[in-house]
Amino acid sequence: MSLRILAAMSGGVDSAVAAARAAEAGHDVTGVHLALSSNPQSFRTGARGCCTLEDSRDARRAADVIGIPFYVWDLADRFREDVIDDFVAEYAAGRTPNPCLRCNEKIKFAALLDKAIALGFDAVCTGHYARIIDGELHRAVDPAKDQSYVLGVLDAEQLAHSYFPLGDTTKDGIRAEAERRGLAVARKPDSHDICFIADGDTQGFLERRLGxxxxxxxxxxxxxxxxxxxxxxxxxxxxxxxxxxxxxxxxxxxxxxxxxxxxxxxxxxxxxALDVTGLTGINSRWCGGTPPIGTARYTAQLRAHGEDVPVTAEITADGGLSVRFDEPQRGIAPGQAVVLYDGTRVVGSATIATTERASVGV
The missing domain is CATH 2.30.30.280 (Adenine nucleotide alpha hydrolases-like domains)
Structure with missing residues (x-):
């Protein structure tokens, strides 16, 4: 079945190949670049960021090669309010936020998806490495590139209108495919760290805003x-x-x-003293409907590129979450996200509210 698909094109190789695959599959694809910075730089700083004028131009050139319409949508105000202001406020409150999760939740799969549906599109396509199987979110086949952790904030309705064409391919395979398709971004470095802090100086960024x-x-x-x-x-x-x-x-x-x-x-x-034996979560979001209330065994991921660790999780009727680790974990901070998995399937995510330390008195 042919779908009307809005392809979010960041200007990188992943989103370009995702859009190309969607078009090749026979869908009616329109490319869109999200302008998320009020004052975008002309060029990237190394491999940081994804919101520069250079990225916008790269996305447009890729759309031309694919042969799809292309637009730039200004979501800078929404991005500032929902991602940047939230990031600063969380740090000011002593927590450690993950802005990539917040961007996926509030921008790409809320603001963008809502607008796409209102305009008559059936789905939003992105270059995330993840899979949707029978309406459920699963890990990508390439564990080194799997991005299901930052998509754990999506609910069932959002997943029903999401399209992730890259989940069955490795990053090397995507770059090789981009070259075969004649996409100039085939060897463009990946963006990393926090896109709105181009120089990577998080402390300096926060000091300028918080004093x-x-x-x-x-x-x-x-x-x-x-x-x-x-x-x-x-x-x-x-x-x-x-x-x-x-x-x-x-x-x-x-x-x-x-x-x-x-x-x-x-x-x-x-x-x-960093050893954590358990945590509580708030603001739970379930990817395929609320899982069974009560205690069950899952695995959990605690950071974007962290390991999958076995846990016992208790889910309450009001959406509360308590997690106990089989083995103590380190470096866990309130404000981060815990994402639960059942095999490769993403069950859902929650924001870490409190942690329980193994050492008494800390």
Missing amino acids: KTPGEIVDVDGTVLGEHTGAYGFTIGQRKGLRIGRPAPDGKPRYVLDISPVNNTVTVGPVE
Whole structure:
């Protein structure tokens, strides 16, 4: 069945090949580039970002080669409100957000999809590495490129209008295919890190928006070890850049254990104090309808390129989520996302609200 498909084209190789595959499959495809920056740079900085004028032009050239109509849609205001402002607010509250999840939830599969449906399109096509099988979201076949984690915020209705043509292919295969199709972006570097922080300096970005807010860096017993210029400049599990003048008594490195926006304090301690045995989640979003209420076994992914770890999860009738790990995990911070899997199938995701530490008193 031929569909009317809106292909989101970032200017990279993945979205270009996805659009080409959709068109080759006989669908009526229109390409669209999302202008997400109010003041886009002319050129990328290395491999960072995906919102420059250069990217827009690359997307247009790819659409011309494919032979599909192409438009640029300005979603800069929506992106600023739903992604950038949320990112800053989360850091100010002592949490560690994932802006890619928020962008997928609020921009690509809310603002864009809603507009596409209103205009009569059947689905939105993207270059994400994931698969939809019988209406359910699954991991891509290439574990190194699987992006199902950042799509775990999609609900069943959104999945019904989503099209991911790349989930059965490796990245090397996609680049080779782009060359065969004559797409100039075949060897273009992937974008990475945070697209709206082109220089990669997250702390500098936050400082410009939140200002300097000096506070103390303390040990687990409350001993003051140093000072900082903003608690938002730290993440749980961080080791480098702590600027602590006094070494630990055992000579071992210290890690960020806690960030308190209430008293503007950063707590540091030994690496074993990072061990987390469980967590609670809020704002749950289920990919195929609400899973069975109660306790069940799943695997969980805690970061975009993290490992799949076995867990026992309890889902409550009000959408609450509690997760217990078979083995303690490290570097887990409130504000991040936990995504549950049943085999390769994505069950859903939640925002981490609290964590339970193995070490008492941390």
